[in-house]
Amino acid sequence: MYNGKYIIPGIVIFVGLFTFPFWSNLLTPKYERPQLALPAGQKECIEPAEYMRAEHMHILDVWRDQALREGKRAYVASNGKVWDISLQNTCMKCHTNKADFCDKCHNSNSVNPYCWDCHVAPRGNQ
Amino acid sequence: MSTTRRQFLKIAGLAAFGLGTSTALDAATADAKDMEGAKYDVGGKHLAAKRWAMVIDTRKLESREDFERIIHACHSIHNVPSIPTKQEIKWIWTDKYDHVFTDDMSQHLSPAVREKDYLLLCNHCENPPCVRVCPTKATFKRADGIVVMDYHRCIGCRFCMAGCPYGARSFNFGDPRPYLKDVNPAFPTRMRGVVEKCTFCSERLEVGLLPACVEASNGAILFGDLDDPNSPVRKALAENFSIRRKPSIGTQPGVYYIV
Numbered sequence: 001m002y003n004g005k006y007i008i009p010g011i012v013i014f015v016g017l018f019t020f021p022f023w024s025n026l027l028t029p030k031y032e033r034p035q036l037a038l039p040a041g042q043k044e045c046i047e048p049a050e051y052m053r054a055e056h057m058h059i060l061d062v063w064r065d066q067a068l069r070e071g072k073r074a075y076v077a078s079n080g081k082v083w084d085i086s087l088q089n090t091c092m093k094c095h096t097n098k099a100d101f102c103d104k105c106h107n108s109n110s111v112n113p114y115c116w117d118c119h120v121a122p123r124g125n126q
Numbered sequence: 127m128s129t130t131r132r133q134f135l136k137i138a139g140l141a142a143f144g145l146g147t148s149t150a151l152d153a154a155t156a157d158a159k160d161m162e163g164a165k166y167d168v169g170g171k172h173l174a175a176k177r178w179a180m181v182i183d184t185r186k187l188e189s190r191e192d193f194e195r196i197i198h199a200c201h202s203i204h205n206v207p208s209i210p211t212k213q214e215i216k217w218i219w220t221d222k223y224d225h226v227f228t229d230d231m232s233q234h235l236s237p238a239v240r241e242k243d244y245l246l247l248c249n250h251c252e253n254p255p256c257v258r259v260c261p262t263k264a265t266f267k268r269a270d271g272i273v274v275m276d277y278h279r280c281i282g283c284r285f286c287m288a289g290c291p292y293g294a295r296s297f298n299f300g301d302p303r304p305y306l307k308d309v310n311p312a313f314p315t316r317m318r319g320v321v322e323k324c325t326f327c328s329e330r331l332e333v334g335l336l337p338a339c340v341e342a343s344n345g346a347i348l349f350g351d352l353d354d355p356n357s358p359v360r361k362a363l364a365e366n367f368s369i370r371r372k373p374s375i376g377t378q379p380g381v382y383y384i385v
Contacts, residue, residue, distance in 0.1 A: 047161050058159045066166045068276050071268060073332045074169035078161045084169070089312055117317035118277060120205075120309055 037100035171334035175351035199342035207305030252378030
């Protein structure tokens with residue numbers, strides 16, 4: 001092989017860099033679901049926790065349009081319970097700890113929702 | 127086996143069609159996110175009307191305290207900041223006759239009427255120019271005649287402020303929160319870069335309450351359904367002479383003044 005002393009180290013370096021995402025992922029600790037501060041004294045959310053975990057952003061999106069544009073401010077949950085549609089007055093009434101509930105998960109997933117630019121964060125935070 | 131150009135094109139077309147439909151199907155199924163069995167409803171306590179309107183009896187609003195009480199009631203509930211510069215935010219405010227009823231050409235008006243302060247707010251027009259010019263549909267007219275804002279969608283272009291003939295809209299040039307002494311935790315604030323205005327207390331109507339200014343006015347402001355002949359507003363309009371702001375431009379304001 002011509003110029004083997006250059007080509008072989010070059011290939012090794014290239015493969016190393018190319019597979020960087022794979023081996024760096026193997027070396028770093030596994031992602032762990034953050035421990036959230038769940039509301040004390042409350043057993044269930046408006047819908048099952050699994051659904052809320054996956055779709056809370058969708059539900060908030062629909063809530064906004066229903067409340068503001070359709071004038072429908074009551075949410076009849078799948079179990080028949082009726083809730084007022086309000087982030088500040090319904091959600092945050094139970095989830096009073098924004099720092100250890102919303103932020104913890106959002107931070108570890110690098111999402112930056114801008115809810116709190118306008119909506120008032122609960123005072124139970126301190 | 128040799129492939130003709132025609133066969134190749136057929137297969138390529140079919141493959142492209144198959145790929146396209148499969149992604150479309152994926153997108154369609156991924157969208158079904160609503161919880162099964164969940165519904166949305168108006169709620170039991172909400173007040174309904176075909177056309178909400180307001181009648182302001184200016185004869186009953188005399189002193190500065192009357193106005194301040196009403197303005198404070200509105201602004202404190204809705205987290206409206208008090209900014210002491212030209213960048214002020216106002217949902218409800220006062221001005222003199224010459225600036226309020228600009229269509230009125232009467233040269234010799236009674237000095238008492240001319241010198242008085244008049245309470246001003248968004249007129250919730252039948253033909254709102256602000257709604258026509260909004261490029262994002264952030265502001266819109268509800269079926270009951272109330273013109274409201276969806277701050278989530280406002281891009282701060284201020285076309286609505288240019289469109290509004292009544293100066294009822296204010297722009298948040300900066301973050302309003304430093305100018306809020308007491309934040310009402312039940313209502314949101316606004317953020318830098320959005321336009322805001324009076325909402326006819328649509329959020330209060332939906333829980334069965336009358337607008338904050340009506341409650342604080344001790345009967346000087348009436349509120350009701352303009353399409354219902356027995357409503358307080360229709361009765362007051364039937365019994366008194368009333369005027370509206372800038373009637374000649376055809377916006378059909380929903381706020382009437384008894385002078």
